[in-house]
Amino acid sequence: MKKKALFIAIPLLVLVMVLAGCPGGGATGALEFYANGEDFVRQGFVSKDGWSIQFDHVYITLDDIAAYQTDPPYEPQSGADISGKDTVGLNGAYTIDLAEGGTDAPRILVGSISDVPVGHYNALSFKMARAASGPAAGYSLIMIGTAQKDGQTVEFNIKVEEECEYQCGEYVGDERKGIVAEDGTADLEMTFHFDHIFGDGDLPLDDELNMGAIGFEPFASSAQVEDVLDMTEMHLGHVGEGHCHCGCQ
Amino acid sequence: MGKKWRAIAAVIGGLVLSLLLPAPALAHGVNIQYSSDTEITILARYDSGEPMAGAQVAVYAPDDPSTPWLTGICDDEGYFSFTPDVSIPGTWDVQVRLAGHGGMLHIPVGGDSTATSGGVGGYSYLQLGLMAACVIWGSIGTAFYFRRRRPA
Numbered sequence: 001m002k003k004k005a006l007f008i009a010i011p012l013l014v015l016v017m018v019l020a021g022c023p024g025g026g027a028t029g030a031l032e033f034y035a036n037g038e039d040f041v042r043q044g045f046v047s048k049d050g051w052s053i054q055f056d057h058v059y060i061t062l063d064d065i066a067a068y069q070t071d072p073p074y075e076p077q078s079g080a081d082i083s084g085k086d087t088v089g090l091n092g093a094y095t096i097d098l099a100e101g102g103t104d105a106p107r108i109l110v111g112s113i114s115d116v117p118v119g120h121y122n123a124l125s126f127k128m129a130r131a132a133s134g135p136a137a138g139y140s141l142i143m144i145g146t147a148q149k150d151g152q153t154v155e156f157n158i159k160v161e162e163e164c165e166y167q168c169g170e171y172v173g174d175e176r177k178g179i180v181a182e183d184g185t186a187d188l189e190m191t192f193h194f195d196h197i198f199g200d201g202d203l204p205l206d207d208e209l210n211m212g213a214i215g216f217e218p219f220a221s222s223a224q225v226e227d228v229l230d231m232t233e234m235h236l237g238h239v240g241e242g243h244c245h246c247g248c249q
Numbered sequence: 250m251g252k253k254w255r256a257i258a259a260v261i262g263g264l265v266l267s268l269l270l271p272a273p274a275l276a277h278g279v280n281i282q283y284s285s286d287t288e289i290t291i292l293a294r295y296d297s298g299e300p301m302a303g304a305q306v307a308v309y310a311p312d313d314p315s316t317p318w319l320t321g322i323c324d325d326e327g328y329f330s331f332t333p334d335v336s337i338p339g340t341w342d343v344q345v346r347l348a349g350h351g352g353m354l355h356i357p358v359g360g361d362s363t364a365t366s367g368g369v370g371g372y373s374y375l376q377l378g379l380m381a382a383c384v385i386w387g388s389i390g391t392a393f394y395f396r397r398r399r400p401a
Contacts, residue, residue: 072340073355120314172344172351179315193349208297241351 028115029180032187036107037098040194048199051216055099055145059136063093063129067121074123074169076245082123088116095131121178122170154220162231164248172242191238290330293345300327304347311339333358
């Protein structure tokens with residue numbers, strides 16, 4: 001009688017332990033992380049103060065990249081830390097060139113994870129960190145290129161040391177992102193809006209975006225970057241068109 | 250069947266028939282209907298307070314987060330209204346975009362406004378069922394244990 005009870009109890013106990021440890025049945029899929037400087041970086045643009053800017057290289061170093069399934073959904077306006085029931089992340093820091101490729105180049109794959117739990121990754125966090133080595137060593141962001149205005153040409157090499165942490169909600173764009181189905185692949189995107197730094201000549205000067213941007217003129221006059229560029233105020237990092245909570249130091 | 254039973258059957262039959270037959274139409278009658286649907290109105294503005302006039306709106310129901318359940322455009326004052334299907338409870342997501350900037354609004358609809366997946370308190374229904382089975386099994390086992398120890 002005792003043996004019979006054990007035969008029933010042990011498999012049942014194992015089943016309970018497995019189910020308790022693997023919510024959702026353990027189904028997984030793949031999640032890819034992309035970085036995108038948008039057409040502003042790939043094709044160039046005119047700043048709010050009339051400088052035509054072309055980028056040769058935009059080196060940015062990204063660290064602590066993590067995706068979350070949050071319920072209730074994370075609101076970046078809250079400024080709170082993200083807490084999710086499922087969190088996955090990329091190991092290490094990645095220095096990428098957002099201007100890589102031609103004017104129609106695709107966004108850049110930073111990394112991927114092949115076996116994340118299925119579900120909707122509706123929050124993302126990442127850090128713009130100083131690179132330890134490589135072409136951007138010692139800096140979190142380097143913008144190299146040419147600016148022209150009224151026959152004047154300026155070769156610029158703008159180096160940013162500030163490190164910024166971005167905590168973002170769901171990607172906002174043409175399609176929803178981050179929905180991982182079993183054996184499927186979904187993606188998330190870290191999007192960088194450089195018009196927030198230089199402004200956009202296609203918009204009125206009193207547009208909110210241009211009111212917050214510093215334009216290119218301070219860089220043309222060889223001003224010290226740290227004197228004119230407050231990265232916290234620039235809100236460079238986004239998720240598509242969605243805003244992130246940002247803290248820089 | 251006796252007379253008494255025939256009379257009772259006739260009365261019941263008449264009552265049933267009167268309930269089934271339509272009531273005669275009356276002159277100056279009115280047809281008043283109501284719906285318990287609840288319309289949701291959103292107001293989309295920039296941080297500056299300026300309305301997001303003409304902003305694109307996409308509404309996603311909880312049962313299909315990938316495909317918009319409804320799309321539309323904000324009016325000149327930034328308003329957009331829709332009536333969610335209350336038979337799909339959960340969090341309805343509304344995405345609003347204009348000129349490269351946008352946001353996502355999350356609106357709870359239905360009884361359990363926070364429920365987004367099957368289960369209670371973070372446990373799936375399968376896990377809850379197993380826990381219940383374990384409790385019942387344990388109770389029965391305990392009962393048998395004490396019954397066996399009772400002196401004959």
